Amino acid sequence: MSYDMTRSLPGPDNILRKEFPNGITVLIHENPYSSTAALAGSLRVGSCLETPGKIGLTSFINAALTAGTRSRDFDQINEFLETTGSSISFNTNPHRMKFNGNCLAEDLPDLLRLLREILNEPEFPEQHLEILRQRGLAGYEMHLHDPNDMSDEKFDELLWGADHPYGRPEIESVEAILNISRSDLLDFHSRWFGPRKLILAITGGFRGEEIMDCCGEILGTWNKSQEVYDEQALFPQVTGPEKSIRSHIEIPDKSETALVIGTFGPRREDPNYLSAILGNSILGEFGMMGRIGRIVREEHGLAYSISSSVDSLEAGGCWSVEAGVNPANVEKAADLILRELRRFASEKVTAQELEDVKAYYIGSLPLAFESNAGQASALLSLETHHKKLDHFLRIRERVDTVTAETILEMAQKWLDPEKMVIVTAGTSL
Amino acid sequence: MAKDIYTKRILDNGLTVLLQEIHSAPLISHWVWYRVGSRNEVPGRTGASHWVEHMQFKGTERFRGEDLDREISRNGGILNAFTFLDWTAFFETMPADKIDIAIGLEADRMVNTRFDPEEVESERTVIISEREGSENDPTFRLTESIRKTAYPHHPYGREVIGETEDLRTMTRDDLYDHYRTWYAPNNAVLTMAGDFDTSDMLRRIEAAYRDIPAHSVPKVRIPPEEPITDPVNIEEHGPCDITLARIVWHAPSANDPDFFPLILLDSILAGPSSLNMFGKGGISNRTSRLYQKLVRTGMSAAIGGGSTPTIDPYLYSLSAYVNPGVSADEVTDAIHDEIESIAREGILPAEIAKAQKQAKAIFAYSAENITNQAHWLGYSSMFADPSWYFNYLAGLEQVTAEDVSRAAEKILCRNHAVTGVYSSN
Numbered sequence: 001m002s003y004d005m006t007r008s009l010p011g012p013d014n015i016l017r018k019e020f021p022n023g024i025t026v027l028i029h030e031n032p033y034s035s036t037a038a039l040a041g042s043l044r045v046g047s048c049l050e051t052p053g054k055i056g057l058t059s060f061i062n063a064a065l066t067a068g069t070r071s072r073d074f075d076q077i078n079e080f081l082e083t084t085g086s087s088i089s090f091n092t093n094p095h096r097m098k099f100n101g102n103c104l105a106e107d108l109p110d111l112l113r114l115l116r117e118i119l120n121e122p123e124f125p126e127q128h129l130e131i132l133r134q135r136g137l138a139g140y141e142m143h144l145h146d147p148n149d150m151s152d153e154k155f156d157e158l159l160w161g162a163d164h165p166y167g168r169p170e171i172e173s174v175e176a177i178l179n180i181s182r183s184d185l186l187d188f189h190s191r192w193f194g195p196r197k198l199i200l201a202i203t204g205g206f207r208g209e210e211i212m213d214c215c216g217e218i219l220g221t222w223n224k225s226q227e228v229y230d231e232q233a234l235f236p237q238v239t240g241p242e243k244s245i246r247s248h249i250e251i252p253d254k255s256e257t258a259l260v261i262g263t264f265g266p267r268r269e270d271p272n273y274l275s276a277i278l279g280n281s282i283l284g285e286f287g288m289m290g291r292i293g294r295i296v297r298e299e300h301g302l303a304y305s306i307s308s309s310v311d312s313l314e315a316g317g318c319w320s321v322e323a324g325v326n327p328a329n330v331e332k333a334a335d336l337i338l339r340e341l342r343r344f345a346s347e348k349v350t351a352q353e354l355e356d357v358k359a360y361y362i363g364s365l366p367l368a369f370e371s372n373a374g375q376a377s378a379l380l381s382l383e384t385h386h387k388k389l390d391h392f393l394r395i396r397e398r399v400d401t402v403t404a405e406t407i408l409e410m411a412q413k414w415l416d417p418e419k420m421v422i423v424t425a426g427t428s429l
Numbered sequence: 430m431a432k433d434i435y436t437k438r439i440l441d442n443g444l445t446v447l448l449q450e451i452h453s454a455p456l457i458s459h460w461v462w463y464r465v466g467s468r469n470e471v472p473g474r475t476g477a478s479h480w481v482e483h484m485q486f487k488g489t490e491r492f493r494g495e496d497l498d499r500e501i502s503r504n505g506g507i508l509n510a511f512t513f514l515d516w517t518a519f520f521e522t523m524p525a526d527k528i529d530i531a532i533g534l535e536a537d538r539m540v541n542t543r544f545d546p547e548e549v550e551s552e553r554t555v556i557i558s559e560r561e562g563s564e565n566d567p568t569f570r571l572t573e574s575i576r577k578t579a580y581p582h583h584p585y586g587r588e589v590i591g592e593t594e595d596l597r598t599m600t601r602d603d604l605y606d607h608y609r610t611w612y613a614p615n616n617a618v619l620t621m622a623g624d625f626d627t628s629d630m631l632r633r634i635e636a637a638y639r640d641i642p643a644h645s646v647p648k649v650r651i652p653p654e655e656p657i658t659d660p661v662n663i664e665e666h667g668p669c670d671i672t673l674a675r676i677v678w679h680a681p682s683a684n685d686p687d688f689f690p691l692i693l694l695d696s697i698l699a700g701p702s703s704l705n706m707f708g709k710g711g712i713s714n715r716t717s718r719l720y721q722k723l724v725r726t727g728m729s730a731a732i733g734g735g736s737t738p739t740i741d742p743y744l745y746s747l748s749a750y751v752n753p754g755v756s757a758d759e760v761t762d763a764i765h766d767e768i769e770s771i772a773r774e775g776i777l778p779a780e781i782a783k784a785q786k787q788a789k790a791i792f793a794y795s796a797e798n799i800t801n802q803a804h805w806l807g808y809s810s811m812f813a814d815p816s817w818y819f820n821y822l823a824g825l826e827q828v829t830a831e832d833v834s835r836a837a838e839k840i841l842c843r844n845h846a847v848t849g850v851y852s853s854n
Contacts, residue, residue, distance in 0.1 A: 008455050033453035036710075036793045066713075078715040082700070083783045085790025087711035102710040104790055131724055138671050138730040138750045145567055145669040252668040255561035287498030288486065294495065301551035304559035324562045326554075356503040363505015363524055366454055371797045426565075 008366050009392040010375065016208045017389065020220035023196035027379045028211055029203040031372055037108040037204025038372035039101040040380040043119070044197040046095040048165035048234040049188070053179065055172035057188060058097065060132065060180050062090035067128035070121040074128055077114065086111050088118070094165040095231070095314050096384070102373065105205040112218045119193060120222055124185040136177045143171070147258035148324070150249045151425035155260045158245055158421045159318060160238055166316065194226030195219070201379035203372045235315035240264055241419050249425040257327045257426030261337050262320025265414055268312040268385060272410050274398055276310045276319070279407035281357040282349050283340070284308025284321055292321055292340050302326075302333045319414055327429045334422065341417040348404040358399050365395065435806060435815055436627050442643045443615025446634055447806045447815060449622040451799050457623030458522040458803035461535045462811060464618075465611035466515045467589045468740065469649055474599055476591015477607040479512040480556055484604060485519065486510070487548045489541040492534055494548070500530055512589055515740045516811040522800045525624040529633065535619070536637040539612055549601040557597070560590050567669035568851050574663050575849040576744070579677055583654040585743055615643040618810045622803035651741065654679070656845065663849040670853040672751035674760050676846050680745035683738030683812040689824045690836035691736055691745060696784035697776060697833065698767065699734030699747060703791050710794040712787055719747070722767055728755045740812050745840065757850040765843045772838035776830050788825050 016028040047058045066081070066088065068074045081087060086103035088111065103111045143149045153169050160167030171177060200219065202211060240263055266276050284292040289307045296302050306323040321341070325333045368374050382391055435449040466478050488494035501508045506523030508531075519538075521531035563569050573588055580586030590596075619634060657679060681687040695702055700714020714720050714732070723729035730750040737743055751760050795801045809818035 031453075031797075033451075034793075034797055036790070036797060075716070078713065082712060082714070082716045083786060085701075085710070085712055085787045087713060089711055100711070102790075102794060104793060130727070131730075134727065134752050135730040135750075137753075141669060141671050142567070147565055255564040256558065287495070287502045297555055298494065299551065301554035302558070304555050304562055324558065324565075326558060326561060356499060359503045360505060363503075363527075364507065365505075366456055366524070367505075367507060367522060370454060370456065370799065371794075 009369060010379065011393040012389040015379065015389050016212055018212055018216070020195075020216060022220060022223055023194075024198045024200065024219055024222070025383055026212060026215045026219070027199075027201045027383055028208045029201075029375055029379060030208045031203050031205055031375065034205035034372055035105055036372055037103055037105045037202060037206060038376045039111070039115075039200060039202045040098070040373070040376035041198065041200040042096040042098045042380060042384060043193065044095070045092070045097045045192045046165070047092050047168070047170075048094045048231070049192055049229065050168070054176065054184060055168055056170060056176050057180055057184055058092040059170055060136070061185055061188060062092055062097070063132050063135075064124045064129060064185060065090055065118050065122050067132075068123040068125045069117040070123060071117050072114075074125065080110065080114060084110070088115060093313065094235075098380075100373065100376075108202070108204065108206060108211065109214050109218070112214060116218050116222055120224060122185075122189060124182050126182050129182055129185075133177055136171065137174060140171050140174060140177060145251055147249075147251055147254055147256065147425040148322075150251060151258040151260045151322075151423045154247055154249055154425070155262065155320065155421055155423045156318075158247060158423065159240075159262070159264065164238060165235060166313070191227045194224045195222045196226055199380055199383045201376045201383065203375040203379065231315075238316070241421065244418060244420045244422060246422045247424075248428070249423070250428060251426055254426040255326075256324045257330050257424050259323045259325055259330060259333060260320055260423045261334060261341070261420050262318055263415065263420055265310045265317035265319035266312055266410070267316055268314055270312070272406055273312060275402050275406040275410040276312075276414070278354070278357045278361060278399070278402050279344070279349065279410055280308055280310045280319065281360065282353045282407075283344050286357050286360060291344070292337055295340060296323065296333055296336050300332070300336065302329045302336070327426055330424055338417050338420070341415055341420070345411045345415045345417060348408045351404065354402070354404055354407070358402070362396055362399060365392065434819060436631075437815075438631055440614065440635055440638060442638065442641055443613075444638050445618045445810070446631065447618065447620045447810065448625070448627050448630055449802060449806060450625060450627055451622050451802060452624050454799065455525045455624050456522060456799055457525045457528040457621060457625055458520060458800040459528060459531045459535070460518055460520040460620045460803050460807045461539070462516055462518045462618040462620065462807040463612060464515070464616050464811065465517055466513050467587055467591075468514050468584045468651070469611065470584055470587070470591075473595060474603055474607065475587050475595045476556070476589070477599060477604060478517050478611075479590050480552065480596075480599070481604055481608050482510050482512045482517050482519075483552050483556060484544055484549065484608070485538050485542055487543060487545065487552070489537050489543060491537050491541065497534060500534070504530055506531065514585055514589065514743065518807060520800065520803070528623075528625070532634060532637045536641065539614065539617065539638075540641055542608065544601055544605045544608070546601045549604060553596065556590065557593065560593060560596065563590065567667050567671070568673050570667075571663070571665040571673065571675065571849045571851040574665060575675060575677055575847055578661055578663055579657065579679065579744060579847045580654050583651055583741065585654075585739070585741065611646065613644050613646055614638060614641050616646045618807050620803045620806035620810070622799045622806065653741070657847060658844065660844055661847045663847065665849065665851045666854045667851065668854055671851070672757055672853075673748060673851040674751055674757040674848065675746055675748040675850075676761055676764060676848045677744045677746040678841050678846050679742050680736045680840060682740060682742050683817065685742070687836050687840060688738065690828050690832040691840060692788070693781060693784045693825060693828050694771070694833050694836050694841070695734050695736060695745065696787055697771070697780050699732055701784065701787040701791060702735040703795070704738060710791055712790065716783075718767055718771075719749070719764060722763055723749055723760060728752060728760055728763060738812050757852070761848055765846075768837050768841045769843070772834050775834045778830065781828065781830055781833065785822075785825050789822055792822055
């Protein structure tokens, strides 16, 4: 007898959701088996708001938020976090600043208080900004010598254009790291941070109603003005290349070359997004990295790491294949990948392939919900993409709408093997 | 306490079975651990354990390579494998009602893996590619040199993935011989955690494994490495314009009474480390002594430390990214000064209490995940037994400030260190 795995997933019966008058939405899910808590959240403050000369500002803010607030200095914040075994961290994509936290359940109210302080009244003390600059410089130098990082960065730039928020590097240059000042951070915070459209998801071993009350008391009372911006204007429409573009970044002393081949993909809200996800699984993910892994790794032994992915954000997406190969094998690997892309964009996937990935997609969902962090992340995604609370429970219905025809249609719309962006990074032979 | 949490049985063929029921989700994580890793390898065949691990995914007559991954994935499972110094482990985490597929697969490939010559050749280049990917890290060669210097004779001095020359020359028969020598039920531990009934599961496991005969497995007797008695310095250079200083010392094995004091000393010096494979909940190290001494003062951009539970003594390491305008010697001197200050002046009770609370939190984070629970049952069995894991927090709570000071003096002595520095050409 087969067990319906989706029955164990969070749904309307066990997710608490509340919108507070200041614009914050909180989702809570109890995990009675756990003694810890995890939170995941986001503010509508993305790297799209960075301006020329200050590219990398949001990365700097992410690292500096826990360096001090008006109420607590660096030592007090970090003494609290490290003495309780708690953590909180921030990262930014072009659309949102996301945050994640972990703590023992008993420390959750204190972590929420700290979160409010950090979001409302960061001080960005100069002494700690200098420490972060030094760390940023070391990290940037490592980044310049990392073939995977550099090929990804160049791929994004060639695909989207250097001025598009999706095409910009995370850090622009050494000068940018040195030029970002405390007043830049304070100005950015003053203009853009605030409770409007803030989403917070929490899971763990606590009583949900109590934590919702706690959120109302701590975060529901946060009021701060914040500027509104026209997001559409910041994400211009981009047309793809007329023919394939190829670029190489020379990095000395590398044994392996990073190879990226790809193009645009569907937005997260595209009605056929799920066809792309399941189709990509067949192409370069399922089992030992799908069709591409089977050909390039298993049959030809050309790469240890190889896979394809669809990365979909709100204003667009990209569909790419990435591999690490010996410099002598780059052309052969690229040819094999392009051959598989041509096949994928011209023939329907088999009934067996489709059945396999559908079963994997549904069957493996509970694994994503194993930990509190996984659950919190899933709830955050639910709210971010305006899904209903029964979204996970109804996954089977949506998966059933994907057919070999919808996958082929999706592949033909997005994957033209003659119009690819192809980037390599490493040491030439 | 531990006996109430898990069940242990040894089957007639010597297979040790450890089962822990957890009913929080309809999932089961199933692991098979073999007592073979790079520790069991000899020069000329370095990397054999890791290569055999790869060959285990090429399939048997019953589960052909492609079908093996497919069967697990299409039934909603994940699978992977790891090779380390002392062990090789394979796992599947699956919906509870599908776990018989994983049991059947692991029992089958314990003895029936095909070592097709063409597939061995194809995998040779995949593994060399894996090593080349690691070599892309500017500090890889520094790490490799430090290990070889600290352990010139013991196999712990070699990279688990093996020497490139050996990866080019090892034959199919070398690998098959390695497989037939070490893959036996009496050299394995099967661990499982998740949503099952123990009595029923034991019957299913026994049915899958009872026909696999035990065979003699070599006893490994490796002479202990000579202690480091004089400080050793190594330099590596490359095009990346950073300076990284790394100091290592011979560290106590997992069963040594000094292991737990070293865990707390590491936490006090460089922040908590996770001993498991699935993270530490993101706890930072900004209040640690070396962050305060090196990063706060502008000498280093970042610091970190860590040790690993192993059968034989292995390494404790501290690493620091050195800021421009500061010499690596200044940074390594400052690290030794701090350690000597702990040895001489001791530590505060609050420092021990913080390190213990951090360990408790990391332990709780790792317990959320049944894959991690099954992992710990087997992992601890590779160098001790599961009681090591279940008594981990109690062991840390018994450590005194004097134990930590003594560990600093005895283990992290300036004259017993190998120091490596990577800098630009």
